[in-house]
Amino acid sequence: DKGGFKHYMLKEIYEQPAATQAAFHDRIQDGLVNENVFGEQAAKIFDQVKQIQIIACGTSYHAGMIAKYWMEGLAGIPCHVEVASEYRYRPVVIQQGTLFISISQSGETADTLAALRDVQDQILASLTICNVPGSSLVRESDLHLMTNAGPEIGVASTKAFTTQLVALLLTTLVIGRRFSLTQEKEREIVNALQQLPSLIEQSIAMDAEIEEMSQAFAEKHHSLFLGRGTLYPVAMEGALKLKEISYIHAEAYPAGELKHGPLALVDKDMPVVTVAPRNDMLDKLKANLQEVSARGGELFVFAGCTQNLQSAEGVHVLGMPEIPEILEPIVYTVPLQLLSYHVAVLKGTDVDQPRNLAKSVTVE
Ligand code: M6R
Numbered sequence: 063d064k065g066g067f068k069h070y071m072l073k074e075i076y077e078q079p080a081a082t083q084a085a086f087h088d089r090i091q092d093g094l095v096n097e098n099v100f101g102e103q104a105a106k107i108f109d110q111v112k113q114i115q116i117i118a119c120g121t122s123y124h125a126g127m128i129a130k131y132w133m134e135g136l137a138g139i140p141c142h143v144e145v146a147s148e149y150r151y152r153p154v155v156i157q158q159g160t161l162f163i164s165i166s167q168s169g170e171t172a173d174t175l176a177a178l179r180d181v182q183d184q185i186l187a188s189l190t191i192c193n194v195p196g197s198s199l200v201r202e203s204d205l206h207l208m209t210n211a212g213p214e215i216g217v218a219s220t221k222a223f224t225t226q227l228v229a230l231l232l233t234t235l236v237i238g239r240r241f242s243l244t245q246e247k248e249r250e251i252v253n254a255l256q257q258l259p260s261l262i263e264q265s266i267a268m269d270a271e272i273e274e275m276s277q278a279f280a281e282k283h284h285s286l287f288l289g290r291g292t293l294y295p296v297a298m299e300g301a302l303k304l305k306e307i308s309y310i311h312a313e314a315y316p317a318g319e320l321k322h323g324p325l326a327l328v329d330k331d332m333p334v335v336t337v338a339p340r341n342d343m344l345d346k347l348k349a350n351l352q353e354v355s356a357r358g359g360e361l362f363v364f365a366g367c368t369q370n371l372q373s374a375e376g377v378h379v380l381g382m383p384e385i386p387e388i389l390e391p392i393v394y395t396v397p398l399q400l401l402s403y404h405v406a407v408l409k410g411t412d413v414d415q416p417r418n419l420a421k422s423v424t425v426e
Contacts, residue, residue, distance in 0.1 A: 069413045071216035071307070075399050076266060079259035081221040082392070084210040085228035086255050093249050097236040100189065101205040107187045108237050112159025113140035115185075117149050117177045119423070121219040121302060122165040122226060125191075127295035128391045129163075129230040136247070136388075137238025146173035147426075156184045163233070164190045167214060167222035168422040169197025178202060191229045193222050207233060216414045217421050218307050220399050223299060224262070227392045228255070254386040258393070264383040265396040271380060272397055275362060276404035278333060278378075279310060286324060287314040287398075288336040292391040296337055300398030307406040307416050317346070330358030335401070337394045339366040339385065364397050 067073035089099045097104050114133055116126035126143040133141035146164075150173055162185040166174050169192040178188055178199065190203040193211050200206045209225035235248050279285065285304060289297035294316045301312035315324055317336065328334060338344045344365065355361075355376040363379045373379045385393050406413045 068407075069216065069403070071218055071220060071399075071403055071413050074214055074216055074220045075396065075403065077212065078221050078224050078266070078396060079262045081211045081225050082228050082262060083259045084212075085225040086232060086258075089232055090252055090255075093252055094245070095232050095235045095248070095252065100207050100233075100236065103187070104205055104236070107161070107205060108240060110159055110186055111139070111161045111237055111240065112186075113157060114142070114161050114163055114237070115156070115181075116141065116143040116163045116165065117146045117174055118143075118165035119146050119171050119173055121223045121299060122167060122171075122174075124295045124299040124302070125223055125226040125230060126163075126165050127298070128227060128292050129165075129234065131292045131295075132231060132234040132388075133237070136243055136251075137234055138242035139234070139237055146171065146177045150177040150180055154181070156181060158186075160185050161237070162186075162188045164188065164199050164203065165192075165226055165230070166190065166197075166199050167193045167209075167211075167219055167226075168424075169194045169199040170422050170424050171199075172424050172426055175199060175202070189233070191226055191233070193225070215421075217416055217419050218303055218399075218402070218413075224392050224395055227395075228258070231255070231388070251388055254388055257386065258389055261383055261385055261389060261393045262396055265393055266400070268380060268382075268397055269400055272400045273404045275378065275380070276401055276408055278360065278362070279304075279308070279401070279405045280408040282310060282331060282333055284327070284332050285310060285312045286320075286328065286332060286334045287312060288317040288320060288334060289314070289338075289394075290317045293337045293339065293394060296391045296394050296398065297335075299395060300335065300337070300402070303399055303402035304405060306419065307402055307411060307413050308409050309411060309417075310405065310409075328357070328359040330360065333360045333362060335362045335364075335398070337364045337398070339382065339387075339390045339394065364394060 188203040189205040211225040287297035287301040298314040301314040304312040
């Protein structure tokens, strides 16, 4: 049942305020994360963690990339992240005290499952962040944290991703306690989380504006997505969404890499999308883009509202609500989902069931 929406994907985008809420609200007790929700053995296992290895595919891999910024940046937990299909086929060095975290919407992705099975006897323990109760990854992992997104039907992952990020943030907090994360900081983040559903609602409210913006993409064959820090994986996720459902070639780069090559590609046929919550990155970007605007390059900026940016020749600015830094990657994902959705609708593709793709990749 599409609940009155034209596509499951749109319905699932609109479900994100409730879905993200379901991903955290039962897990908070007295302003802190209740670590028992990870499983009976959780405390004992977390006490022994020395580092983390995250494994996933596709959108779930992008969630893992963001988690790495959080694990290392917020809590000083050494953290590696790799796509499952690479990790499982190369000789790997697994250090003592490694918690293996798999991230998967379906819990059935063949490469992710194989990676876990291969390392079972070399790791401290396994934790899966998963949306499907009783799935193979849940059954075969020592600990699990369900994302509580509810069934996701659209092949393009939307609410599964934002709820994975919530679950990964909770995971960072409980393990972070054993590293450099203070209780004060944990309370601050838990507090910020309470605002998440309404912040997502505010970005969904930009839907009409984003739909209008999508017209600039419908006739294009290529596009670039830029972001910095935790917004770099968000740019990757935005590019993946656009490729997947609109069949427009989209590449994501860390913003700082633009001048190291891809800038040469930019002209009037190559729109550049950037997620830029704060000024630091934008100033540099604008300088880069000035060189490009002479060639008709067009920049679409999802910007923090404090920036007082104005749209100008070749620069289109969409102001985002004010967002606590920790929540930026979650909230900035939403307008990119809407952008790819509207571009796909304009192009008339099969949004919920893009060509050549399956919802769950259970074979190699
Ligand atoms: O079920 P999983 O999260 O393990 O699936 C991983 C990928 O196949 C999946 O995220 C895929 O990239 C999505 N279709 C992206 O929208």
